Amino acid sequence: MSDVAIKQQDASRRELDRLAELAQDVIGRARAAGASQAEVSASIDTGLNVNVRLGEVETVEHTRDRGFGLTVYFGKRKGSASTADLNADSIQATLDQACAIARYTEEDPASGLADASRMATVFPDLDLWHPWAIDTAGAIALGQQIEAAGRSHAGISNSEGASVQMGQSVSVYANSHGFVGRERGTRHSLSLSLIAGDEAGMQRDYWYDSARSADDFMSAKALGDIAAQRTLARVGARRLSTRQSAVMFSPDVARGLIGHLVGAVSGGSLYRRASFLLDHAGKQVMPAWLNIVERPFLPRGQGSGTFDAEGVATRDSALIENGVLARYVLGSYSARKLGLESTGNAGGIHNLIVEPGHADGGAPLDFDGMLQRLGTGLLVTEVMGQGVNTITGDYSRGAAGFWVEHGKIAYPVEEITIAANLRDMYTGIVAVGADVDRRSPLLTGSVLLDRMTIAGE
Template sequence: MTNGQIKVQSRAADELNVAEEVSKLEEVGERLIKQALAKGASQVEVGVSKDLGLSVQVRNQQVETLEYNRDNSFGLTVYFGQKKGIATTSDLTPEGLDLAVDAACNIAKYTQPDPCSGLADKSLMASQSIDLKLDIPMGITAEKAQALAKECELAGTSEEKVSQSEGASFSSHRNIRFYANSHGFSAAIPSTRHSLSCVLIAEDEQGMQRDYWYSVARDASLLESAESIGKKAATRVAARLGGKKLSTQKAPVLMIPEVARGLVGNLCSAIQGSSIYRKSSFLIDSLNQQVFPKFVQIQEKPHIVGGLASAWFDNEGVATKEQFIVENGDLQTFLLGSYSARRLNMQPTGHAGGVHNLHLATMDIEFNEMIKKMDKGLIVTDVMGHGINLVTGDYSRGASGFWVENGEIQHFVQEITIASNLKTMFRDLVAIGNDIDYRSSHLTGSWLLAEMTIAGQNG
């Protein structure tokens, strides 16, 4: 939508009567479960997601887009013994939901039985709701959203060396996730998510550089200020000027938290149930084995108040719990929903739908101290591409960052590739810094790795 077409609304974009909406969802869930059971289903589950909010993007102090959204998604799964049928729809009218029930039941009748299909055991259902304070609407209006984005961009473009803006964005969304099944479980988690970001460009005789900064939180009062975000984006992009080439070599690598948390994501992908039972993981035989050095502790904390991935039940209604994924360097568990647990003859771990707030214990070492500890090597600030093979663990990605010698940053480098194997990278982790990045559900500081292959200009 162009600026001339915008009709500004003063009404808050996140207005929602949560209690009323949840009550409606509970009624719909109960009716549909009864309806499917009456058609012969032995088990039924219902999942609904309702989302509303707005997003705005400005560029050169002009509003480029202003979008309001109100989305509904509905999923129904029925089981006729070991036969499974799924139907999804965005039509939540009684007629649309009736059609979904009929479709799911008809599909199930023609599928092959799977002995591992079915709901998670009733004994595993979450029984105690927990107020995690995830739903904190800010009463955002279009005017407020535009003002925040403009303030953020102006703070960035006012800084020296910034040549132009690629825009600043603000978004605020409110969601209700509802789940119910024929075990009698029925619950909803309302939540909010607010974010503000800025992307800037700097230029010198060697060309243009682009960088950004952003902040995200459940509670908008915990966002970094618009001015701070713009200035950080400017500082980051200015630091990329004056880059030099780098020759191919092997050297220590220091990954900043935004990059390091990607390695945590790789770990999660490698130990999720589907990767294990399909034998498509380099960690298939690593349960209760040492994967990291002894100092590494990775703990799941699903009940953090206001956490970006907090939840008291998973996507199957199974109770979440605080647990170690890695303790003293040893892998403690795979990430299992009910299906993968049955395939592996194990118990579900509360991970249907993913993990909930992984927290890596850090060492008492600042980022600058880690640079000095590395002495000579590469700080990786960005990675690109998808060169990760989870079957073998081979890791190869395009990267950019800063070259370090004598414990001091020398210059920016780009157009390089970093390569190793995830098993080796995990095993040879030297240190985890205390500079935790809280803008993710994978809470970690910087990672100092003993050595990687860096392919540069003669690679």
């Protein structure tokens, strides 16, 4: 380990210790002020963001953000306040405001900390801390390399720029159960957006990479090449006539499709009775061959963590098991509203994996295999608009992508709308590919649906 890396390690530990001491002190003061329970979240985030366009520097941004949030409970009355200033006067004012709010709010029987027995007690190293020793000059040079690689392709007419981002965060969550959870992690990203065109019009596309460690990035050339290839592939896009056909979502778009499932089975939607999957736990909602599992302990995982936003221990758990909805996605508040128990998902999911497979069994299919399985139909690589109703399950969104014939991409398409109901879309999944997109806490390959309505000309 280099001297710089050792210094960063030591500095992050000192900051975590300082945040933990501050959190425990404020919790003690809240209890002294009459609070029956209290919890604190404190964080320090640092980063560098450089944008380069046409070889020139557009923006350079250095960030150092601090956050401190306090929630107090006076019985079943709750008050919350926050500040971005960690000095003593600001912290005391935040505590006073939270206590004042709690004294005047209505009682809520579901409020309060998560159960003390559910607090995490084991904190394995998940390999999430990889500071990137890149300075401004290095980030500019890398952005220029990425953009140059993309612009070197014949047919690329312009660039919307390359971005290089470095970020690292240390945070503490503590509560009056005596729980103190420390986390530190890094997230870095590279991206490039390009423009190409012909007499029919201009087309834009992009590519990006995201990783905990910069060592895991694809090369600057590879990223530039992919961005250029994606952009050039869209030139000459056509509209389709209105029809019904099989539809395949590319991995990055399929991620959103699975995200709608998570939203529909999350506590807030359920206790408000605003979900088309209300009362569906234990029922078949997907094909019997399909499984979706949560894996919080993946090394370097984008969503890895040993505890959730309330300190509840995370665990490996099925969400969809043989097509059956095995459970909901709950924090302690929504669980109490529903008469259930927290699933350790306060703050979101932790590496949700859609396992590859297909209705016929056998080995999972790569991207080309998925196209062959699609045969003739629509490959969706972009969706637009907000036309998803989680109450009814109705799905209608603008889309772009490619028309596929006999398992091969025939031509690009745009200005179409795809529509169906999410219930039918989930039960109509024919295959999930092995081409998994690992740039997100929601990991899935391409998803092939048996049928959707395509509205075009």
